[in-house]
Amino acid sequence: MAAAPSAPSLNASSAAVSSVSQAHSVLALADELGAAQGGGVHVHPLVLFNVCDSFIRRSESSTRVIGTLLGTVSGGGSRVEVTNSYAVPHEEQAGSVSLDVDFHRTMLQLHQKVHPNEGVVGWYSTGLGVKVGDVLLHDFYARETPGAGAGGAQASAADGSGAAPATAAAVPQQSSSLPIHLTVDTGLTNGRMDVSAYVSSKLDVGESAPVGTQFTEVECMVTMDEAERIGPQLLSDAQTNKLPGEAEGLASSVSKLQSVVSTAVRYVEQVVNGETPADAATGRRLAEAVRSVPTSATLDFESAFQDNVQDVLMIEYLAKLTQTHMALADRLNKFSLPI
Amino acid sequence: MASSQQQQQQKMGAWGKPRETSQAQAPLQSVQIDGRAVLKIIRHCAAFTPTPVTGELLGLDIGSTLEITDCFPFPTESHEQGSKNNDSDSVSADYQISMMHCLREINVDNNMVGMYMSSYLGSYQTEALIETFLSYQESLSRCVCIIHDPTSVAERGVLSLKALRLSDAFVAFYKNNTFTTEQIHKAGLQLDSIFEEIPLHVHNSALVSALMSTLAPAPELMSNADSDRLNLDASAQLEKNVEFLIDNLDDLSREAAVINQWQRQNMRNNQARMAFLAKRRAENAARRAAGEEPLPEDDGPMGRGSGPEPTRLSAYLIANEMNTFCNGIHSLTSGTLKKLSLASYLHGPSAENK
Incomplete structure (x- = not known):
């Protein structure tokens, strides 16, 4: 200058x-x-x-x-x-x-x-x-x-x-x-x-x-x-050969969630043991987060959960069936006929 | 929506000057794209969801790798109507030319290497895209199309980016043949042989790496993308996928009805012709026996048959698209099942405690 x-x-x-x-x-x-x-x-x-x-x-x-x-x-x-x-x-x-x-x-x-x-x-x-x-x-x-x-x-x-x-x-x-x-x-x-x-x-x-x-x-x-x-890794590495897929993303998100939860647990333990002074605002936030998990009766949850799983499995099955049909039609060269 | 996409794609092909790239070329093996171009594409697509948008890719063609270093968006129809109305083709060509000219001034690689477009859940396999591809390939020996699905990023935190090109076999077939059942059978054309996916690599300059290391957030913190990924409820997206699948199924059966009708017509014609010929032959035999001149044994009035076979291309594309939707459903369901089983573990112990 x-x-x-x-x-x-x-x-x-x-x-x-x-x-x-x-x-x-x-x-x-x-x-x-x-x-x-x-x-x-x-x-x-x-x-x-x-x-x-x-x-x-x-x-x-x-x-x-x-x-x-x-x-x-x-x-x-x-x-x-x-x-x-x-x-x-x-x-x-x-x-x-x-x-x-x-x-x-x-x-x-x-x-x-x-x-x-x-x-x-x-x-x-x-x-x-x-x-x-x-x-x-x-x-x-x-x-x-x-x-x-x-x-x-x-x-x-x-x-x-x-x-x-x-x-x-x-x-x-x-x-x-x-x-x-x-x-x-x-x-x-x-x-x-x-x-x-x-x-x-x-x-x-x-x-x-x-x-x-x-x-x-x-x-x-x-x-x-x-x-x-998009993934900070993708934008900072000089060369990425494979785009991050769904499974990798899920894995990293779950491990992040795990680390965040364990940080929170550690903090709570420290406060309980008197090592860290308690902070009301943080405490309230934590309580809110815990409360946001819906508490439902076991049966309700069980049935809702099973319903969801069944739905997903059904759609998966139908999609597979469709694909199989199409693959068959393709190999048999029968696209002129209804599949 | 579909028609505007088509127009856009045709427009894209409207401008392209031939380049002298005569040397023999190695087959295209990978596409390398700059992180910046990825950001630009994603931003442009996300800004206009669910309207489909397109743009141009710029870069360099080196050996077996195609480098995409920059891109620029094409304006969407509705915005153009505000300006000149008469000839949108020439307007967009002007836009393209002046954009390329400007980019050259700031030392950007201004070689066209392809185009990008947004797609909703993978509905990109259209005849319009094939036409656009072909018009690009007239001026560029190698070009790719980057397909990006903005909803996948926004709703699931999963980047969906694909580099596609038309397979050589398909291009050759498309140029020389018509899409009749017989021809397809002869060429051995399969469903998955229309588009070819090319491995996509992402590249960043050292300066960008430095920038990101300065800016990068603490890796252990949860971001919005993380919470989207952990969302248990994928039913909305599954519904959309299934809805599209059903629509496609309807289209496919419509196509099948058309071809069935043609076949029935054809068969009826053939039978009529056979009957006519048999009758004529019998008549001629009778005439010869009577010493008369025989009548010509041609097809007579039935000779024209029932016209050419309707094209099978659209059925192929629809089937391909259905395949894409099915794959989308697979990835959705597998992710959801994983998350659900995780959730069941989380809920299990707490439920027992009560």
């Missing part, structure tokens, strides 16, 4: 970067406002996979990749779901950034043909933290983002509405948290791939025009539910 000594360094502890040519300053502040945003940014794993892939496929000359984030906004603009993304070609030279705007618009149109309810919610770049040129990019995306709110793009709201008529309906809510700037540390600077999200706000000093843009880190969560359904 090319940090230059800068005049509007408001907070001594924060890293202040100023770019003279742009008459803007970027302040990457440790967050305090993050909590006030509420809801936060929820990133789907596909977005991060896209970022990784486009980083691998970046052109030889570029050191990082930037792109557009697509998604939806809910909860009055407090909750931002980032569901999709695409890379946008760009050129970067000392202090200036040029983005292929046509590409961005074309790609946006194409995406919205398939997912019309997804709009631009921000942009991403690889690397750690906010960099010098990012203010310009952020301003551009503030214009591209429909419903970008008070903090980000007051000044550019007028031309913003004209620039993206197609997307105007997509994200109707006014939101102060748009656009989002997502950084993914593909360089693994801290030994891990950090994903963070920022929003910006204009810095005002008294009466004068804004002197800079302040980037504030907001809460950023990766919603793993989707990936978990």
Whole structure:
């Protein structure tokens, strides 16, 4: 990060970067406002996979990749779901950034043909933290983002509405948290791939025009539910030769259940023995979980259970019978006749 | 629903430029797909369930492995109607071309290698799919179709992803023959020889592995997928499967009725012709005895028979689909039985205590 000594360094502890040519300053502040945003940014794993892939496929000359984030906004603009993304070609030279705007618009149109309810919610770049040129990019995306709110793009709201008529309906809510700037540390600077999200706000000093843009880190969560359904193993191993079948999934789920139950049992025992202080909330939850198991008379359960087993076996038998019939018809080449 | 799927599939085939891949090729042995493409396919299919969706697969064809590194979705019909209405074929071709063009700019492999589609409980074996396949194979020597069943992931926590292609024997047969009982018999075409399943491998880049190791949740925690897998009640899905099976059975018997009628008609015609010929012969013998010129012994008015035999292809496909449903039922019932026996053990001791 090319940090230059800068005049509007408001907070001594924060890293202040100023770019003279742009008459803007970027302040990457440790967050305090993050909590006030509420809801936060929820990133789907596909977005991060896209970022990784486009980083691998970046052109030889570029050191990082930037792109557009697509998604939806809910909860009055407090909750931002980032569901999709695409890379946008760009050129970067000392202090200036040029983005292929046509590409961005074309790609946006194409995406919205398939997912019309997804709009631009921000942009991403690889690397750690906010960099010098990012203010310009952020301003551009503030214009591209429909419903970008008070903090980000007051000044550019007028031309913003004209620039993206197609997307105007997509994200109707006014939101102060748009656009989002997502950084993914593909360089693994801290030994891990950090994903963070920022929003910006204009810095005002008294009466004068804004002197800079302040980037504030907001809460950023990766919603793993989707990936978990597919199997995290499948998405993290370099090579999987066999897709996980039903039996394997069941086995792993049962063993997970077992470990969760034994953890709960161990906890209860520890509390009973006085080794761990009792926690009322946890106790209530446990009691609820135990209560949710239906208690039924043995006979009722027995008959219901047997009925279910019989049903399943019956269907299984019928299916086998059908298959046998068809196999016979096939081998005898009698498909012309009713089976 | 079915007709829109058909249209979509035909549309998919509308665009495809021939490529020069003339070198002799090793047979396709495996398909390697990127985790990212899997995610994209699943997301696209899940977003539109139960509407069937399709998309295009992009990647590289290397030796005996087909690598799928990316994909993009095709817009569904209803969204397109909002824009240009006149020619949906050209609209979708435009979409395809500009998407490929854009992807090339960000260095994505922009070679078509096939398509993907969502299917509900395995109902994908249609004539439309075969036509699409053939139109793809005109421009691509090797292409696959990835079939994904979104309900299986959503309801049972089981990933259902298959790589299919048409078998060479079937393609050859399809191009040169008509689907009559006789021809099928001669070629020895069996039910399971239409589609070929190719082993599917999933591949992830090192960067993605790093990402997942950063993000991966604690492995011992229960996820939603786990609780779906442990759900004891599979009756809704079983019902659907059986319902589809019954529908297919109806279709099959309809097909059988058609062929039966044709056969009966054919037999009646043949008998009529035989009777006519016998009569003509007797007449001719009488004429010769009388020294007259004999009448020609051709088929006369009955010569045309009862038209060509109706195609048997749809019956084959229906039977194939029934097989798929039966397999689906097997996997459902075996899973359910396992879970039920587990549950009976869980309930056993507690019931005795009372």
